[in-house]
Amino acid sequence: MANRRSAAHVTAGRDTKKAIHDAAVRLFVAKGFEETSLREIADAVGITKPSLYYHYPSKLELLVAIINPLLDDLKALSEQVAEIAPDADGRRTILRTYLRAMIRHRDAGEMMVRNAVPIVNAVADQFPVVVDANKTLRDWLAGPDPTPVRLLRASAAMEILTVALVSKEVAPDAEDDLVETTLLDAAIAALRPDGE
Amino acid sequence: MANRRSAAHVTAGRDTKKAIHDAAVRLFVAKGFEETSLREIADAVGITKPSLYYHYPSKLELLVAIINPLLDDLKALSEQVAEIAPDADGRRTILRTYLRAMIRHRDAGEMMVRNAVPIVNAVADQFPVVVDANKTLRDWLAGPDPTPVRLLRASAAMEILTVALVSKEVAPDAEDDLVETTLLDAAIAALRPDGE
DNA sequence: GTCTATATACCGATAGAC
Protein backbone atom coordinates (compact mmCIF):
# COMPACT_ATOMS: atom_id res chain seq x y z
CA MET A 1 0.00 0.00 0.00
CA ALA A 2 1.38 3.40 -1.00
CA ASN A 3 1.31 6.36 1.35
CA ARG A 4 -1.22 9.00 0.53
CA ARG A 5 1.18 11.77 1.52
CA SER A 6 4.67 12.79 0.54
CA ALA A 7 7.41 11.81 2.95
CA ALA A 8 7.91 15.37 4.12
CA HIS A 9 4.36 15.57 5.43
CA VAL A 10 3.98 12.23 7.12
CA THR A 11 5.06 13.34 10.59
CA ALA A 12 3.21 16.62 10.76
CA GLY A 13 0.15 15.67 8.82
CA ARG A 14 -0.98 12.43 10.42
CA ASP A 15 -2.78 13.86 13.39
CA THR A 16 -1.67 17.43 13.66
CA LYS A 17 -4.29 18.59 16.13
CA LYS A 18 -3.33 15.94 18.68
CA ALA A 19 0.35 16.62 18.09
CA ILE A 20 -0.25 20.31 18.84
CA HIS A 21 -2.19 19.41 21.98
CA ASP A 22 0.54 17.10 23.26
CA ALA A 23 3.40 19.45 22.46
CA ALA A 24 1.55 22.30 24.17
CA VAL A 25 1.03 20.31 27.37
CA ARG A 26 4.67 19.29 27.44
CA LEU A 27 5.94 22.82 26.90
CA PHE A 28 3.44 24.46 29.26
CA VAL A 29 4.56 22.07 32.03
CA ALA A 30 8.25 22.55 31.26
CA LYS A 31 8.29 26.31 30.67
CA GLY A 32 4.98 27.79 31.80
CA PHE A 33 1.93 29.00 29.87
CA GLU A 34 2.85 32.59 29.15
CA GLU A 35 6.52 31.70 28.71
CA THR A 36 5.70 29.30 25.88
CA SER A 37 5.07 30.98 22.53
CA LEU A 38 2.91 29.56 19.79
CA ARG A 39 5.97 29.62 17.59
CA GLU A 40 7.73 27.18 19.95
CA ILE A 41 4.76 24.84 19.88
CA ALA A 42 4.61 25.02 16.10
CA ASP A 43 8.34 24.30 15.88
CA ALA A 44 7.97 21.27 18.16
CA VAL A 45 5.23 19.89 15.91
CA GLY A 46 7.09 20.72 12.73
CA ILE A 47 4.64 23.26 11.32
CA THR A 48 4.42 27.04 11.28
CA LYS A 49 2.43 29.33 13.50
CA PRO A 50 -0.38 30.09 11.02
CA SER A 51 -0.92 26.36 10.52
CA LEU A 52 -1.46 26.07 14.25
CA TYR A 53 -4.23 28.65 14.03
CA TYR A 54 -6.03 26.43 11.54
CA HIS A 55 -6.50 23.85 14.33
CA TYR A 56 -7.02 26.14 17.34
CA PRO A 57 -8.51 29.64 17.02
CA SER A 58 -6.35 31.13 19.79
CA LYS A 59 -3.77 30.32 22.44
CA LEU A 60 -6.47 30.55 25.09
CA GLU A 61 -8.68 28.03 23.28
CA LEU A 62 -5.73 25.65 23.13
CA LEU A 63 -5.33 25.99 26.89
CA VAL A 64 -9.04 25.44 27.46
CA ALA A 65 -8.98 22.29 25.31
CA ILE A 66 -6.20 20.92 27.53
CA ILE A 67 -7.77 21.59 30.90
CA ASN A 68 -11.46 21.08 30.10
CA PRO A 69 -11.59 17.31 30.76
CA LEU A 70 -10.10 17.81 34.22
CA LEU A 71 -12.31 20.78 35.02
CA ASP A 72 -15.41 18.86 33.95
CA ASP A 73 -14.57 16.06 36.37
CA LEU A 74 -13.90 18.47 39.24
CA LYS A 75 -17.08 20.41 38.56
CA ALA A 76 -19.12 17.21 38.53
CA LEU A 77 -17.57 16.15 41.81
CA SER A 78 -18.23 19.49 43.52
CA GLU A 79 -21.87 19.37 42.35
CA GLN A 80 -22.59 15.87 43.63
CA VAL A 81 -20.83 16.39 46.94
CA ALA A 82 -23.92 17.64 48.76
CA GLU A 83 -25.64 14.27 48.33
CA ILE A 84 -22.85 12.29 49.96
CA ALA A 85 -23.20 11.30 53.60
CA PRO A 86 -20.66 13.25 55.71
CA ASP A 87 -19.22 10.17 57.41
CA ALA A 88 -15.93 8.26 57.09
CA ASP A 89 -17.15 6.32 54.06
CA GLY A 90 -18.38 9.48 52.36
CA ARG A 91 -15.10 11.28 52.93
CA ARG A 92 -13.20 8.35 51.50
CA THR A 93 -15.45 8.33 48.44
CA ILE A 94 -14.96 12.03 47.79
CA LEU A 95 -11.21 11.90 48.25
CA ARG A 96 -10.92 8.82 46.02
CA THR A 97 -12.96 10.41 43.24
CA TYR A 98 -10.83 13.54 43.39
CA LEU A 99 -7.65 11.47 43.42
CA ARG A 100 -8.74 9.40 40.42
CA ALA A 101 -9.43 12.60 38.48
CA MET A 102 -5.85 13.69 39.23
CA ILE A 103 -4.47 10.37 38.04
CA ARG A 104 -6.65 10.29 34.91
CA HIS A 105 -5.74 13.85 33.89
CA ARG A 106 -2.21 13.80 35.20
CA ASP A 107 -0.68 16.01 32.51
CA ALA A 108 -3.34 18.68 32.59
CA GLY A 109 -3.32 18.62 36.39
CA GLU A 110 0.42 19.04 36.66
CA MET A 111 0.21 21.94 34.23
CA MET A 112 -2.47 23.59 36.36
CA VAL A 113 -0.90 23.23 39.78
CA ARG A 114 2.48 24.41 38.53
CA ASN A 115 1.05 27.44 36.74
CA ALA A 116 -1.95 28.00 38.94
CA VAL A 117 -2.14 31.78 38.96
CA PRO A 118 -1.74 32.49 35.23
CA ILE A 119 -4.01 29.65 34.18
CA VAL A 120 -6.78 30.35 36.67
CA ASN A 121 -6.71 34.01 35.67
CA ALA A 122 -6.77 33.11 31.99
CA VAL A 123 -9.91 30.99 32.23
CA ALA A 124 -11.64 32.69 35.17
CA ASP A 125 -13.79 34.86 32.93
CA GLN A 126 -15.18 31.92 31.00
CA PHE A 127 -15.54 29.48 33.88
CA PRO A 128 -16.21 31.31 37.12
CA VAL A 129 -17.65 28.12 38.57
CA VAL A 130 -14.49 26.07 38.52
CA VAL A 131 -12.62 28.63 40.60
CA ASP A 132 -14.89 27.73 43.52
CA ALA A 133 -14.88 23.95 43.08
CA ASN A 134 -11.88 23.46 45.35
CA LYS A 135 -13.45 25.63 48.03
CA THR A 136 -16.69 23.67 47.87
CA LEU A 137 -14.85 20.38 48.33
CA ARG A 138 -12.70 21.77 51.13
CA ASP A 139 -15.70 23.11 53.03
CA TRP A 140 -17.50 19.79 52.69
CA LEU A 141 -14.48 17.89 53.95
CA ALA A 142 -14.18 20.27 56.89
CA GLY A 143 -17.65 19.20 58.00
CA PRO A 144 -20.73 21.06 59.25
CA ASP A 145 -18.84 22.75 62.10
CA PRO A 146 -15.75 24.08 60.31
CA THR A 147 -13.24 25.13 62.93
CA PRO A 148 -9.90 26.53 61.72
CA VAL A 149 -8.24 23.22 62.57
CA ARG A 150 -10.75 21.25 60.48
CA LEU A 151 -10.39 23.65 57.56
CA LEU A 152 -6.62 23.33 57.63
CA ARG A 153 -6.84 19.54 57.79
CA ALA A 154 -9.26 19.50 54.85
CA SER A 155 -6.84 21.61 52.82
CA ALA A 156 -4.00 19.32 53.82
CA ALA A 157 -5.91 16.22 52.71
CA MET A 158 -6.72 17.70 49.31
CA GLU A 159 -3.18 18.97 48.88
CA ILE A 160 -1.83 15.45 49.34
CA LEU A 161 -3.83 14.19 46.40
CA THR A 162 -1.96 16.53 44.05
CA VAL A 163 1.16 14.46 44.71
CA ALA A 164 -0.37 12.00 42.23
CA LEU A 165 0.40 14.54 39.50
CA VAL A 166 4.14 14.11 40.03
CA SER A 167 4.15 10.47 41.14
CA LYS A 168 6.03 9.41 38.00
CA GLU A 169 8.90 11.62 39.08
CA VAL A 170 8.78 10.89 42.82
CA ALA A 171 8.32 7.12 42.52
CA PRO A 172 8.76 5.99 38.90
CA ASP A 173 8.19 2.33 39.76
CA ALA A 174 4.85 2.85 41.51
CA GLU A 175 1.77 1.67 39.57
CA ASP A 176 -1.27 3.93 39.57
CA ASP A 177 -3.12 1.55 41.90
CA LEU A 178 -0.34 1.84 44.47
CA VAL A 179 -0.27 5.61 44.09
CA GLU A 180 -4.01 5.74 44.67
CA THR A 181 -3.96 3.51 47.74
CA THR A 182 -0.97 5.22 49.31
CA LEU A 183 -2.13 8.79 48.82
CA LEU A 184 -5.71 8.05 49.82
CA ASP A 185 -4.52 6.54 53.11
CA ALA A 186 -2.22 9.49 53.69
CA ALA A 187 -5.00 12.00 52.96
CA ILE A 188 -7.39 10.28 55.36
CA ALA A 189 -4.69 10.21 58.02
CA ALA A 190 -4.10 13.93 57.54
CA LEU A 191 -7.80 14.72 57.65
CA ARG A 192 -8.32 12.92 60.97
CA PRO A 193 -4.85 12.53 62.52
CA ASP A 194 -6.26 11.36 65.85
CA GLY A 195 -8.41 8.70 64.19
CA GLU A 196 -11.70 10.25 65.28
CA MET B 1 9.75 70.26 61.17
CA ALA B 2 9.30 70.83 57.44
CA ASN B 3 9.26 67.98 54.99
CA ARG B 4 12.44 67.57 53.05
CA ARG B 5 10.48 66.61 49.93
CA SER B 6 7.67 68.20 48.00
CA ALA B 7 4.22 66.79 48.64
CA ALA B 8 4.10 65.05 45.26
CA HIS B 9 7.12 62.95 46.16
CA VAL B 10 6.37 61.97 49.72
CA THR B 11 4.57 58.72 48.97
CA ALA B 12 6.85 57.42 46.28
CA GLY B 13 10.10 58.72 47.64
CA ARG B 14 10.09 57.59 51.25
CA ASP B 15 11.19 54.02 50.74
CA THR B 16 10.78 53.34 47.08
CA LYS B 17 12.80 50.16 46.95
CA LYS B 18 10.68 48.43 49.58
CA ALA B 19 7.51 49.74 47.95
CA ILE B 20 8.63 48.19 44.64
CA HIS B 21 9.40 44.90 46.39
CA ASP B 22 6.01 44.74 48.10
CA ALA B 23 4.02 45.75 45.04
CA ALA B 24 5.87 43.16 42.96
CA VAL B 25 5.08 40.34 45.40
CA ARG B 26 1.44 41.32 45.49
CA LEU B 27 1.12 41.48 41.71
CA PHE B 28 3.15 38.34 41.05
CA VAL B 29 0.86 36.41 43.41
CA ALA B 30 -2.30 37.90 41.93
CA LYS B 31 -1.41 37.79 38.23
CA GLY B 32 1.71 35.67 37.78
CA PHE B 33 5.35 36.58 37.13
CA GLU B 34 5.40 36.81 33.35
CA GLU B 35 1.89 38.25 33.26
CA THR B 36 2.95 41.19 35.41
CA SER B 37 4.79 43.95 33.54
CA LEU B 38 7.25 46.32 35.14
CA ARG B 39 4.98 49.13 34.03
CA GLU B 40 2.20 47.75 36.25
CA ILE B 41 4.55 47.54 39.20
CA ALA B 42 5.77 51.08 38.58
CA ASP B 43 2.18 52.33 38.36
CA ALA B 44 1.28 50.63 41.63
CA VAL B 45 4.19 52.38 43.34
CA GLY B 46 3.52 55.71 41.68
CA ILE B 47 6.71 55.99 39.63
CA THR B 48 7.68 55.26 36.03
CA LYS B 49 9.41 52.23 34.63
CA PRO B 50 12.88 53.78 34.23
CA SER B 51 12.76 54.84 37.89
CA LEU B 52 12.19 51.23 38.80
CA TYR B 53 15.36 50.28 36.96
CA TYR B 54 17.27 52.65 39.19
CA HIS B 55 16.46 50.39 42.16
CA TYR B 56 16.56 46.97 40.49
CA PRO B 57 18.75 46.26 37.45
CA SER B 58 16.27 43.84 35.85
CA LYS B 59 12.98 42.07 36.35
CA LEU B 60 14.87 38.87 37.13
CA GLU B 61 16.91 40.56 39.86
CA LEU B 62 13.69 41.83 41.40
CA LEU B 63 12.37 38.27 41.45
CA VAL B 64 15.59 36.97 42.98
CA ALA B 65 15.46 39.61 45.72
CA ILE B 66 11.96 38.42 46.62
CA ILE B 67 12.66 34.70 46.81
CA ASN B 68 16.24 34.71 48.11
CA PRO B 69 15.39 34.77 51.86
CA LEU B 70 13.17 31.71 51.43
CA LEU B 71 15.68 29.89 49.25
CA ASP B 72 18.45 30.56 51.74
CA ASP B 73 16.43 28.95 54.53
CA LEU B 74 15.57 25.92 52.41
CA LYS B 75 19.17 25.51 51.27
CA ALA B 76 20.40 25.67 54.87
CA LEU B 77 17.86 23.06 55.91
CA SER B 78 18.76 20.67 53.10
CA GLU B 79 22.46 20.99 53.98
CA GLN B 80 22.05 20.26 57.68
CA VAL B 81 19.64 17.39 57.16
CA ALA B 82 22.33 14.72 56.99
CA GLU B 83 23.32 15.37 60.60
CA ILE B 84 19.83 14.80 61.98
CA ALA B 85 19.01 11.42 63.47
CA PRO B 86 16.50 9.62 61.23
CA ASP B 87 14.01 8.88 64.01
CA ALA B 88 10.59 10.25 64.93
CA ASP B 89 12.10 13.25 66.76
CA GLY B 90 14.40 14.01 63.82
CA ARG B 91 11.56 13.86 61.31
CA ARG B 92 9.49 16.21 63.46
CA THR B 93 12.41 18.62 63.70
CA ILE B 94 12.93 18.68 59.94
CA LEU B 95 9.25 19.10 59.15
CA ARG B 96 8.88 21.86 61.74
CA THR B 97 11.88 23.78 60.42
CA TYR B 98 10.53 23.54 56.88
CA LEU B 99 7.08 24.61 58.04
CA ARG B 100 8.42 27.60 59.95
CA ALA B 101 10.28 28.72 56.82
CA MET B 102 6.97 28.62 54.94
CA ILE B 103 5.24 30.67 57.62
CA ARG B 104 8.09 33.18 57.88
CA HIS B 105 8.30 33.72 54.11
CA ARG B 106 4.61 33.27 53.40
CA ASP B 107 4.36 35.83 50.58
CA ALA B 108 7.43 34.64 48.70
CA GLY B 109 6.40 31.03 49.21
CA GLU B 110 2.89 31.54 47.92
CA MET B 111 4.34 33.29 44.89
CA MET B 112 6.65 30.35 44.24
CA VAL B 113 4.16 27.49 44.60
CA ARG B 114 1.57 29.26 42.47
CA ASN B 115 4.04 30.12 39.71
CA ALA B 116 6.42 27.23 40.20
CA VAL B 117 7.42 26.48 36.62
CA PRO B 118 8.22 30.00 35.38
CA ILE B 119 10.00 31.01 38.57
CA VAL B 120 12.09 27.87 38.91
CA ASN B 121 13.09 28.18 35.27
CA ALA B 122 13.92 31.85 35.69
CA VAL B 123 16.35 31.26 38.54
CA ALA B 124 17.54 27.74 37.70
CA ASP B 125 20.61 28.98 35.82
CA GLN B 126 21.82 31.04 38.74
CA PHE B 127 20.88 28.67 41.54
CA PRO B 128 21.08 25.07 40.38
CA VAL B 129 21.40 23.97 44.00
CA VAL B 130 17.99 25.08 45.18
CA VAL B 131 16.24 23.03 42.51
CA ASP B 132 17.45 19.91 44.32
CA ALA B 133 16.73 21.03 47.90
CA ASN B 134 13.22 19.62 47.89
CA LYS B 135 14.46 16.32 46.53
CA THR B 136 17.10 16.10 49.24
CA LEU B 137 14.54 16.67 51.97
CA ARG B 138 12.09 14.22 50.43
CA ASP B 139 14.72 11.49 50.14
CA TRP B 140 15.75 12.03 53.75
CA LEU B 141 12.15 11.82 54.95
CA ALA B 142 11.63 8.64 52.95
CA GLY B 143 14.39 7.01 55.01
CA PRO B 144 17.36 4.78 54.21
CA ASP B 145 15.20 2.17 52.44
CA PRO B 146 13.07 4.33 50.14
CA THR B 147 10.26 2.18 48.80
CA PRO B 148 7.77 3.83 46.43
CA VAL B 149 5.26 4.00 49.28
CA ARG B 150 7.71 5.78 51.56
CA LEU B 151 8.68 8.23 48.82
CA LEU B 152 5.04 9.07 48.14
CA ARG B 153 4.38 9.55 51.86
CA ALA B 154 7.39 11.83 52.17
CA SER B 155 6.11 13.93 49.27
CA ALA B 156 2.68 14.02 50.86
CA ALA B 157 4.07 15.24 54.17
CA MET B 158 6.05 18.03 52.54
CA GLU B 159 3.12 19.01 50.37
CA ILE B 160 0.95 19.50 53.45
CA LEU B 161 3.31 22.10 54.81
CA THR B 162 2.69 24.35 51.80
CA VAL B 163 -0.87 24.78 53.05
CA ALA B 164 0.66 27.26 55.50
CA LEU B 165 1.21 29.59 52.54
CA VAL B 166 -2.55 30.00 52.04
CA SER B 167 -3.65 29.59 55.67
CA LYS B 168 -4.85 33.20 55.84
CA GLU B 169 -7.31 32.41 53.09
CA VAL B 170 -8.33 28.93 54.27
CA ALA B 171 -8.66 29.80 57.95
CA PRO B 172 -8.39 33.57 58.49
CA ASP B 173 -8.88 33.28 62.25
CA ALA B 174 -6.08 30.77 62.84
CA GLU B 175 -2.96 32.18 64.53
CA ASP B 176 0.40 31.08 63.16
CA ASP B 177 1.00 28.87 66.20
CA LEU B 178 -2.20 26.96 65.52
CA VAL B 179 -1.32 26.66 61.83
CA GLU B 180 2.06 25.26 62.76
CA THR B 181 0.73 22.72 65.25
CA THR B 182 -2.13 21.57 63.03
CA LEU B 183 -0.12 21.15 59.85
CA LEU B 184 2.82 19.52 61.62
CA ASP B 185 0.53 16.90 63.15
CA ALA B 186 -1.15 16.33 59.78
CA ALA B 187 2.21 15.95 58.03
CA ILE B 188 3.46 13.43 60.57
CA ALA B 189 0.20 11.50 60.27
CA ALA B 190 0.60 11.42 56.48
CA LEU B 191 4.23 10.35 56.71
CA ARG B 192 3.45 7.39 58.98
CA PRO B 193 -0.29 6.76 58.65
CA ASP B 194 -0.06 3.47 60.56
CA GLY B 195 1.77 5.09 63.45
CA GLU B 196 4.95 3.04 62.97
C1' DG C 1 16.04 59.65 41.85
C1' DT C 2 12.78 60.54 38.59
C1' DC C 3 11.52 61.81 34.21
C1' DT C 4 10.50 61.76 28.54
C1' DA C 5 11.62 59.44 24.62
C1' DT C 6 13.19 55.61 22.27
C1' DA C 7 15.76 51.19 20.75
C1' DT C 8 15.03 46.50 19.89
C1' DA C 9 12.66 42.31 19.97
C1' DC C 10 8.99 39.19 20.21
C1' DC C 11 4.26 38.31 20.99
C1' DG C 12 -0.62 36.78 19.27
C1' DA C 13 -3.16 37.01 15.38
C1' DT C 14 -4.48 37.75 10.30
C1' DA C 15 -4.33 38.14 4.96
C1' DG C 16 -4.00 35.75 1.14
C1' DA C 17 -1.39 32.52 -2.14
C1' DC C 18 -1.06 27.68 -3.14
Place this chain on the structure above:
DNA sequence: GTCTATCGGTATATAGAC
Protein backbone atom coordinates in the same frame (compact mmCIF):
# COMPACT_ATOMS: atom_id res chain seq x y z
C1' DG D 1 -3.81 22.38 5.56
C1' DT D 2 0.25 24.68 5.20
C1' DC D 3 2.81 28.35 3.74
C1' DT D 4 5.22 33.55 3.37
C1' DA D 5 4.63 38.04 4.81
C1' DT D 6 3.02 41.28 7.87
C1' DC D 7 0.00 44.05 11.21
C1' DG D 8 -0.62 46.12 15.64
C1' DG D 9 0.63 45.91 20.22
C1' DT D 10 3.48 45.46 24.17
C1' DA D 11 7.53 43.82 26.53
C1' DT D 12 12.26 44.66 28.73
C1' DA D 13 15.68 47.69 28.79
C1' DT D 14 18.47 52.05 27.85
C1' DA D 15 19.94 57.14 26.74
C1' DG D 16 20.13 61.30 28.41
C1' DA D 17 17.84 65.68 30.46
C1' DC D 18 16.77 67.59 34.94
